[in-house]
Amino acid sequence: MRKNTIVLDFVKFSVANKIVFGRTVISRMSVLPIFAKPDQAYADGTAIINKLENHYMASRNGDREQIALMHQAEEDFDDFFRKQGYYVDRIADGNEAVILSSGFHLAKQPAPSEKPDFSLEAGEIPGTLIAKRKAVEGSVSYVWQYYIGEEPPTEEKWLFAGASAQATYIIKGQKSGDKIWVRSAAVTKDGMQAFTNPIMKIVP
Numbered sequence: 713m714r715k716n717t718i719v720l721d722f723v724k725f726s727v728a729n730k731i732v733f734g735r736t737v738i739s740r741m742s743v744l745p746i747f748a749k750p751d752q753a754y755a756d757g758t759a760i761i762n763k764l765e766n767h768y769m770a771s772r773n774g775d776r777e778q779i780a781l782m783h784q785a786e787e788d789f790d791d792f793f794r795k796q797g798y799y800v801d802r803i804a805d806g807n808e809a810v811i812l813s814s815g816f817h818l819a820k821q822p823a824p825s826e827k828p829d830f831s832l833e834a835g836e837i838p839g840t841l842i843a844k845r846k847a848v849e850g851s852v853s854y855v856w857q858y859y860i861g862e863e864p865p866t867e868e869k870w871l872f873a874g875a876s877a878q879a880t881y882i883i884k885g886q887k888s889g890d891k892i893w894v895r896s897a898a899v900t901k902d903g904m905q906a907f908t909n910p911i912m913k914i915v916p
Contacts, residue, residue: 715806718797719819723790727768727782728872729897729904730789732855734761736903737796737815744813751799757792764789772871815903830908832894834916839886841894841915845908847879848898855904856881859893864910870895886915 722733734757741747742754767782797816804810811818829846843856856873859865873883873894886892895910 716804716808716811717806717819718801718804718811718814718816720794720797721817722793724867726857726867726870727764727786728855728857728870730786731761731765731768731872732875732897732899732904733815734764734789734793736899737793740813740815740901741796741800746803746810747800747814750796752792752795757796760785760788760792768872812902817903830896830911832892832911832913834913835882835884837884838888838916839884841883841886841892841913843881843883843894843896845879845896848900848905850900851879851898851905852901853877853899854879854881855897855899856883857895857907858883859910860886860890861893862891864893864912875899888915890915 722730725733738754738757738761741750764782764785767778767785771778771782800811800814800816804814808818831844833842833844834840835842845854854876856876857870858873859870874881879898881896883892883894891912892915893910893912895907897907898905
């Protein structure tokens with residue numbers, strides 16, 4: 713029987729998703745006695761996440777310097793969480809429950825195939841849209857992403873719209889007539905789940 717191990721799937725996540733993943737891992741591992749003596753300090757991981765998030769937000773207007781700084785911060789993020797994953801693997805020694813408790817994902821886990829119901833409607837105020845999705849049992853929050861363009865974007869081009877405790881989110885300040893794509897992912901105790909299929913609407 714093959715030994716359970718983690719999968720470093722986060723390296724393929726968009727920057728916004730990496731930020732959510734990193735915060736989930738740090739928040740879970742830092743309170744568990746079994747991970748009380750990590751190879752890398754949790755405070756260092758939080759600092760790396762904050763740096764990545766700051767550059768990500770600053771780069772959203774297309775500033776090339778900030779985009780370059782974001783990519784540098786992303787490399788630091790990937791390096792930190794790769795090492796964190798190796799530490800979890802060593803401590804867990806194949807124990808599935810221990811691996812999942814860390815916020816990392818199991819290599820043997822298949823990608824979720826079920827996509828939740830999702831809708832995007834015009835709000836009462838021009839330039840405002842209301843995104844609603846099916847609630848996920850056990851979720852602690854929901855992440856919302858958007859993109860303005862004729863076609864849905866490639867993974868790295870999704871923009872972070874925000875996060876919410878409820879399965880509804882209001883997107884404000886959009887330009888009337890733009891074609892907006894929106895998607896959402898639930899965050900549970902096991903980490904961030906699969907994104908919904910993106911849906912499109914012309915901004916009213």
